[in-house]
Amino acid sequence: MVVEKASTCDLEFADSTIQSDKALNTSNNFFEIFSIPVAWDVDIEGLKVRYRALQKEFHPDRYAASSDAQKRLAVQTAAVINQAFDTLTSPLSRAQYLLERKGISADQESYVTTDGVFLMQQIELREALGGVTRSDKPWLALERLRSTVESTYQNLQNEFQQFYSAETLDSAFNTVAKMQFFNKLLHELEQLEYELEDL
Amino acid sequence: MVLLQISEPGQSPQPHQRKNAVGIDLGTTNSLVSVVRSGMPETIADQAGCHLLPSVVHYSTQGVDAVGQEALGFNVSDPLNTISSVKRLMGRGINDVLMLGDQLPYAFQQLDEGMPKIDTVHGLISPVQVSAEILRTLVNLAEQSLDVMLDGAVITVPAYFDEAQRQATKDAATLAGIKVLRLLNEPTAAAIAYGLDAEQEGIIAIYDLGGGTFDISILQLTRGVFEVLATGGDSALGGDDLDHAIAQWLRVQSGMNESLNPMEQRILLEAAKAAKEELTEIDHVNVAILEWEGSLTRSVMNGLIDDLVARTIRSCRRTMRDAGVSVDEIQNVVLVGGSTRSPLVRDKVSKFFGLQPMCSLDPDSVVALGAAIQADILVGNKSAGDMLLLDVIPLSLGIETMGGLTEKIIHRNATIPVSKAQEFTTFKDGQTAMVIHVLQGDRELVDDCRSLAKFELRGIPPMVAGAAKIRVTYQVDADGLLNVTARELTSNVESRIEVKPSYGLGETEITKMLQDSFSYARDDMQARALREQQVEADRMVEDLLTALAKDATSLLSEEEIQCLNLAIAELQKLRLETTEHRVLARKIEAVGKTSETFAARRMDASIKSALAGRSLEDIERG
Structure with missing residues (x-):
């Protein structure tokens, strides 16, 4: 007996899972993380610059000398940043994310x-x-x-x-x-x- | 599992004290250790002045008898007890090993699900144990040469290593008593080594053909950020295979029959390897095997290895497509691994990329040099301000769904660390348990993927089919290692597993090996474990006090602040009083839980403010 995919394709996992999984309570939306306006148009090259700047600050390598708890948090934080970046760079997932923010679960x-x-x-x-x-x-x-x-x-x-x-x-x-x-x-x-x- | 931290007992960790960390290239054929001294990475030589340690271990009835060059001496005289190319067995099951054919002339024993063991005069030996011996030798060499105790090491692995192979490598380090700062992908390490000299920007390709593995990585370099765009390759294709193709030809030429004894196999292989190496410089060599004498030209050899090299070029093409990069965008090609000395390889690579490859650094040591640089940063010696690695997972991670199909949860070439979740449901009325089968690979069918782990989520409340909501979360850390959690959302029943791949060693197996190991007497282990927890407690107190001083008033209520201060005081007290490492560990965990919300709020606030109000130009300037 193995798993069966749920009929509702859960597109909110992007932030909600990480939120529930441990303490990282990202009230920030993915656009906010990069400090850009919530909009369809995204300057991808600019986003990359912002993405790299964030990872330079929050990547687990920056916490190699910290406590284990801090390291775990850094792993989660960097994962959220990666997730946000992937979501906004792909046109499809960006569109889905925008709709989701309007309360429309994109049950494709x-x-x-x-x-x-x-x-x-x-x-x-x-x-x-x-x-x-x-x-x-x-x-x-x-x-x-x-x-x-x-x-x-x-x-x-x-x-x-x-x-x-x-x-x-x-x-x-x-x-x-x-x-x-x-x-x-x-x-x-x-x-x-x-x-x-x-x- | 206690990770043994190597540090002076009684020495308190001081933030600005220089720490000692090395980079280790644990190779199929040779291994190296290197360190950053006065800002420059260098490989460490043994007393005979050799930088390369052959990855060979010889066992006698007493146990390990020789490692490295000395062990290599037993290659022909005692082939069954002289273990080489063990990297090809790491994290592999018996079927993978059998696929290598007669390449590894050992007697294998498969006892359980795990890695096959090698039958030696000293008994059954796991590939992890052999690797641990090599690691231990390198660490001893470094500690003697530098006259210090090491604080940790970065160990390199092929980028295309899967979860099981990575875990096996980490297990070997644990067994050798090494604190692993990071498992680092070999091509990325090579890029770091080159990046230091060049300070270049743009897209580069790293072509890494080692003794047993082939990797191709496409990297984007931007202001000190090394971003892997895609990685590909073949974790069972390397110089060894070139040797075997040549050996096969030599066997036919010399009229030896197909069923060779292990000694004859070694003789053939050594002749093939020697001929291959000579043919990088000259066009023609004479070969003598037992009574037979003949010759081999470079063009005949090229014909023998042509197909293998073509396979690597095909991987290059695919990986560039994965990276979304075309050939003319590649600004540089870096060659890594001893097998890239082959003129045919160089020729094909430069033709394909239309570039003269970079090979100014020794292809044998470039990986270790890069690892040393990263180790120096991770251990805290160098401010990491200007360099960051963003690596990817090489193969997709998925889960078995109905009908023996794999549903991908994390796609290959996703930047790590990464965390993703998917929801699943029950398919029978009243179903109370669910098997989570974790898979790695890019194929559709479960049978074509590697099984990493299977675990069960129990205690799902009985409901009609499709009503339960089970959220499965995959989290891959910066070492590329996976953690899986499954949770039923309506009841909050949870089950989690640190994926110990079916082909890795069990936790108990490692613990037992550690206990059996002579070098870790019981008291010694206790003392180390306690010391380790004390360091962790100090770190936590320091982290918390700094955090409180900065953000307590803005992020916490008065009550929360009091609660945290109390927790810190208790931890500090226990840290001074207890001699029992488990007690201290439990307290650390408890304080960690208490401070979790605060930590998360801080991280949340700092992400939000990191880029707020800054223009692109500001951000680029850093």
Whole structure:
């Protein structure tokens, strides 16, 4: 008898778990940690500078000569900073986090779309993915597919930004669900690339 | 488990007193120890002037008989009791070992789930014990040469080492009585060693082909921050494999039949290794094996090892993709490990990256030098203000879900330390227990991943299927070691495990080995344990007093302050009075609990204020 994944995909684990796990009571949200405004637009290069500055201060290596309790806390703190950084650098998790802060738990796993156009597109892309290995020029087919997926993913991000700033959160939620599909596709393309190399 | 701290008994820790820490490269073929003296790292030589200690241990009926160069002398005459390349066995199960084929000519015994033991004249020996002997020899060498007691060591491991291999390495250090300041990834150590000279910025690749492992790491260097973007490799591919490919060819050429005795195997391997080394300088060597004489050219040898080198290049390509970096963004390639002396390796690496690789530092010692620098910082000698390492985990960590599938909880190349949680639920009505099976690897099926640990969460209140909420938290510390907690949220039933991989040694096994070990008489151990707790108590008091002086009024109520002051006073009193280390340890734990909230509030407030109101330019200036 092994574990079964809970039906509610728990997206708040980002800060709440660490909070419950031990004492680190991050009332700070991930944006606050880096002292940047809560917004979709994030200057990634600037974020990296801030991230490195924080780790220089809070990384466990800075506490190598401290008490064990302090060391444990440093491990947790650095983990929170890493988590915050990862969440804000990935467009998908940043979008999910923003919605979550508006009280919308992004339960994408059980998301059922009624958007027929989107569904057709999904089916076509899946077929194209399956066709790559059978193609005469698999690398070319892979690159074409990747650029389609990437540009759609980018468009969805722009769409999310508009919905989010207009506070039309239902639409923003739908867009995030679509982003998740495309993010997954990008991962599968990466896997496919490994497989092609092994052929 | 008591970690033995090596320090002068009766000496009180003074914050500004210079401490002694070394860097140790525990290699497949050779090991080294190095130290920072007057600001510069250097490797420590033995009395004969040798810096490299062959990673070889010879056992006689009495026990350990020779370590290093002297042990190497028994290689051919007593192959079954002369243990080399033991790093390839660390954290491995019998199946992994068998996959290495006839490469390791020992008699193995598998007693339980753990690592296979080597059957010697002195009895069954664990790979961890062999590694501990090598570590002990290096530490003794350092202590004699520096004429001090060591406060700790940084020990390097291949970046691609998994949890079990890391744990086994740490176990070996424990057994050798070494306080491990950090397990450091070898490529990162090499980057530190080079970074000191160059002070460079940008993206670099570290290509590390050692005796038994291959690592490729892509690092971003920014103002003293060494950020590993991705790491990859093969923890069972190295110079040994090149030797075997050549030995195989020599065997066929010399007409020896396939079933060799251990002595013949060693003769072949030594001839292969010698030929390989000579061929780095010249194009053609003569080889003599027993009655046979022949020759080997570099181009024939290159043909034999071509495929192995190609495997490393494929890893490079994948790892760069993981890092999200293209070849032309790489500004430098650093070569590490003795096997990178091979002209074919150099050629292929420079072709692939389109760069002349950096190899100004000796590839054999560069890792140890970097480890010494990091040790010096961690032990508190050097203000770490300008240098920081951000390392990653090499393989994803997951959990078994229904249908024998692996659900990833932490993805590979996540920066450590990292903590992540996922929620799971019961799948049967009234289910009261749940097995948490911890896995490492990037494959979908459980069978294709390495099993790290299995434990059970019991006492879940009976509910309908799907109603329980079990939160499983994985936390990886800065050494890359994993801790798993499972908690049922509605009832708060909790179970936690420090992951001791199935292939590591059990806690009791280590304790027993420690007790058996001659060098740690009982009283001695007690005294060390007490001393260690006293140091810990002092640290805690100092930490707390500093913290209170700074933040008590802003973060704590009057009552909380009183409560903490009382706890500190009690701890100080006990610290002076007790001779029982367990009593002191318990008190430290209790005070730790009392001060937890305060510590968390401080950390919380300081994160919040760390960057507040500062412009990017300010932050960059530091």
